[in-house]
Amino acid sequence: MTAKAHTAPALERGYARLGVLLIAPVIVVFSLVIVYPLLAAIYLSLFQIYTPTLQGSFVGVDNYMDLLTRRAFWSSLWVTLVWTFGTLSLQIVCGVGVALLLHQNLWFRSLARSLVLFPYFLSTVVAVLVWRWLFNDLYGALNHGLMQIGLIDMPVDWLGSMPNAMIGIILVGAWKYFPFVVIAVLARLQTIPEHLYEAAKIDGAGPIARFWDVTLPQLRSVLTVIILLRAIWDFKEFDLIYLLTGGGPVTSTQTLALLVYQEAFALNEMGRAAAYSVGMMLVMLVFMIVYVRHSGREG
């Protein structure tokens, strides 16, 4: 017994076994629903495949050559970047701004918070429907309202022409997702110690200086994470854009996710779609690594 105790920390190994046992279901499910489809996608990207049958012939890296040489991928990448950057910055600015307002003493603050946070919890389908109805050229409230207050004389075509369509999706995206920023920032604001503000006040800082010197640095860690998360999600966004504009006019709002969908299910080019999506992931991966490195160094 003594000899055994000398060599093997059996208790520790027992715990490690338990730990593995506890994570095992997650690993099994991950393998089934994530790792396997991912490997399958990479595998499919080496074939030219007719989607309905998944019949195809091996073409090696042809699909990737396509990706590099055809304009479609790159222009969609650009659209994706414009959309991601546009909607993300709007989300952050509005999110932080509204969070600051809602952090103050406000009448019926709880109700105001609920109203502001609600768009985030709304189904994308519902959000899109409501906005399409608002944007409607003939019966839409937006055009009608703008005409009533005299900003425009003729109804504006919101989703069918550029740059309106891009502005439209960016706007709806921001409206739908900025509450996420509000929630997170609000939660963080509540933990900023009051004495920091008092110290800043004693040092003679006005409200604006207090925001830049006290609030913002305190928010930085939370903003780093939010930006990362939201950037990934916005980059991947499919439902909202697909249902709002379908990628049009022409391909002005066709992001990578839509391009992949179109290749896979409209053109029945599953192999190329898989290659595009692998490309899409690589782009995201690169951005993420750069971002994590960068913010890691600063933080």
Place this chain on the structure above:
Amino acid sequence: MSPRRLTPAVPRRAVLGGLAAGAAVAAMPRRIVAQDKVTIRWWSPQSSPEQLAAYETQMRNFEALHENVEVVFEKTSDEGYAPQLAAAFASGEVPNVVTHLPSFAVSNYWRNGLLEPFNDVIEMIGPDKFYEGANDIYEVDPGQYAGTGIGNSAANMMWLRTDLMEERGVEAPPRTWDEMLAAMEKLQGGGIYGAPLPYGRNSMTTLIFIGFIHGAGGMVFNPDLSVAIDSPETRDALEFYKAMRQYCPPGATNYSWGDSLTAFVSGACATGIYTGRVLINVNTQNPDIADHVTCVRYPTKSADIDFWTFNDFPSVFIPKAAPNMEETKQFAAFLFDPEGYIQQLHAAPGHVLPVLQTISAMPEYQNNPIIEKYSEEVDKMAAAAANGFNLGWESREHQPNAKAGEIVNSNVISEMVQRVVLNDENADTVLSETATRIEEIMNAN
């Protein structure tokens, strides 16, 4: 074109097997299929409440005749059927009968070896009951049918408001594009737009615009399926379509079928472009104008160019992998049983027109308030649809085009319209690029 070329060298199992190799799931047992009862799954993207009620009748009638059969209806959608069928074919879990998809989808699936020959079903229905030539479009090889039509539709009828025409001094429906523009000038105004033409990046714009190409005397493909879109006629069509933009509501840049229809039915536009569905919608949603609507075939560039009616030939077909093939075929044929078929047609009177001449003649079919009230319009549409074409089959001389579905879905033609009309790009450049892209799609796979 040979079907061989479309079926690549590697058999299906090669890819699937490769997929399976890495996956533990391959070893899992398959679902145990219920034994005694035979289940027939029926898919369609057309499912308005009235149509659903009609389907219900058809299914229950069939079940009453076949005790061991249960028919379930599963709804798909115009936007969703492609991925859903793709997933279904890929997995082998296919529906038994699919209806109301455009004819070119049928030829596409056929070319890829996914469909069961339909000859048996046509025999069961009775080939002589069909309108003359009604099945030509489904005759993929001589004497070999991939499916049949469940109906006809005349999708690009021009709908008119007679009250407005009178009020604004438009004496007769326009016949040519010049007359059309002149009429638009008069009809637009007072909060009413001229026409709800679609400029969206979607299939409606593609399909409608193909009608305008033909309206200018051009075509997308030559009969041998070489690309013919880069032509002066297409330029004319683009020019006219561009000229029409100012008579369309601002949001027309995003219009698809539903928006375009509603724009006419709600009274926002003086003319419309749609099938006979307009009739029922006007009567239920805007009865005020119900007595003032009529339809004509859509104008062409000049009077010496024939009308070209777009008929997407709503189809019926049977996937090859469908189980219980015997019952499936019986059911497919049963869809044309007069009682249920007429109810189905009545669900949207004038929208889906009968493919069996025996039905058109029946008093049960004629005995419907809408069909009675608008008998002239319905006849006009029936005649137009019977001579209709679509991208899968542009004229009697054309070979069936199995790639039509991909071309429509790729939006290459609606993008062309958008680039010229909305973005003001040079038509020559756009046309030659469009031709190249269509060729690419034709050569793919």
Place this chain on the structure above:
Amino acid sequence: MKLLRTVAFNLFTWSLVLLIAFPLIWMVLTSLKPQTELFRIPPTWLPQSVTFEHYWRLLTETPFLIYFRNSVVLATATTLFVVTLGTVGAYSLVRFRYRGRETLALLVLFTYLLPSVVLIIPLYLAMVWLGLSNTLMSLVLAHTTFALPYALWLLRSFMEGVPEDLESAALVDGATRMGAFKDIILPQLLPGIISTALFTFILSWNEYLYALVLVNTDSVRPLTTGVMSMLISAFNIEWSLLMAASVMMSVPLIVVFAFLQSYLTRGFGAGGVKG
């Protein structure tokens, strides 16, 4: 002076709040307008006559309730499945030491990057192999692809917020690891679990793309695709019905939200966004 400032601030903030909430208000108003009023040009701001016919039609003439039930079952099952796996998994990731743990944590982050579009077809094939095609279970598994990484990530930070000493104390007091997990950690983690469950529920409730491709029977179709395919078709866009459906789709969320809002915000504060 101070009062004036307060009033001005409140007016400003509340007009902003109402502006943000306007689409929702408009949705409710539209759902109460009769069809004929809907397409009036120019539109009316407030309904001239209020009708509940759209709600009535939705409930009696359409499969809305079936979709609704499916969504409830789907979102609940997904939530239970994901939160159970996530809680146990997070416990393992945070409180146990074994080889590969760090790699695994990194992998969770990586799975965020996977676009749903990529996973659909292979996932569909997997579902067929499992005999699950066209079932709610297949959607539960599909939703797991995005819900589990997120839940795991959230729960991991919540777990890190539970002092390790508590577990140690329980061990010393005679509990086994699982005993300590049940007696001590779970109660401490509860706000985090509730918060994660809410997010998961909402993600699953609102998902569209998988539902579009993976199921095609009304009996298992959830609300998102059900409502879209039912009401937006080539021959009609039933805006009033759509708005009524939108309102009703949002009702459960409103209920959840009203009761549990503090969990959402507090949960986030407790460590959800620390990373």
Place this chain on the structure above:
Amino acid sequence: MGQVTLTDVRKVFGAFTALEGLNIDIAEGEFVALLGPSGCGKSTTLRMLAGLDFPTAGTISIGGRVVNDVPPGKRDIAMVFQSYALYPHMTVAENIAYPLKKRGMPKAERTAAVQKAAATLQLEPLLDRKPRQLSGGQQQRVALGRALVREPKVFLLDEPLSNLDAKLRSYMRAELIELHRRIGKTMVYVTHDQLEAMTMADRIAVMHGGRLQQFDTPAAVYDRPANRFVAGFIGTPSMNLVEGAVRDGTFVFAGQALPLPKDRFGDVPEGPAVLGLRPEDIRLEQGPLQGTLRLVENSGHEQIVTVEVPGGTRLLVRAEAGRPLSMGQSATLAVETARLHLFAPGETGARLGRDPGGAVVEMAPRQSGGAS
């Protein structure tokens, strides 16, 4: 029963060795403090005793039983955490009853035991409260109560007083001493506060850098520090340590020479060494060293004076209160040579020479000793 033995215990975290060759032998009923700066391995040692960490090598036994593979709950120990680790969702009564519940004690007995422990610690009025409704001192007592109630063989206490304010801390210190006296159970007490260790423990294990430096009674640790580290660590203000060399029976530094008593240091070889002098062993009197007063800190009952001797070395000197001293003043220093210490050079240089009793100091730190 309650003896605790660590034999050749080693603990490695990845590339970092936290503990090396640790041998400690604690007798039944003894109160032992593990003392050292943070990161010295004392908490790891305690956690290994509790079964919360695992030795990489070596044996741990409690009550004569090797417990390496025994889970914490079966080791018959109780532990009080620095954070108290009270279960926030349980009431005070439930907290105290939890270990009993886990041992399957019937409810009635549990309630009785809780009542008894609560009475001992004057917790009765608090039994229905939740921990967050208690003050720090009350929480501390609940944590103690939870440890007491199960009557373990050994108590492990991990800096239990460090979260309390100074006044409460000295009160609780007395309480703990009293408690130990009353129940007579083995206690292992981790602290970085030498005052706690000196006042409470029967023996102190001074640790540094993952090694045991000295394990002895408080008096021995103070009077006969085993090495330079212990010498510098124990005592407030700390011992003056002066680098220099032994030459000709004197300690030479900065040009000064201090004679070394021959009976104690006659055997010390010549060469570099470190001289240790406690502030109270230097007096501001006529003596061999010259210096200038640089800083005078008067704490009321005494004054601590910093004296700079030629060569720049500064020495702390303890002087009685009330004596007129001012900065800049020059002074001579007398040294209690009988009480000076000599260490080998290096951070943990060993004690050199003989103890006043005459025995040669062992070169290695003393690792065990009998119960005092």
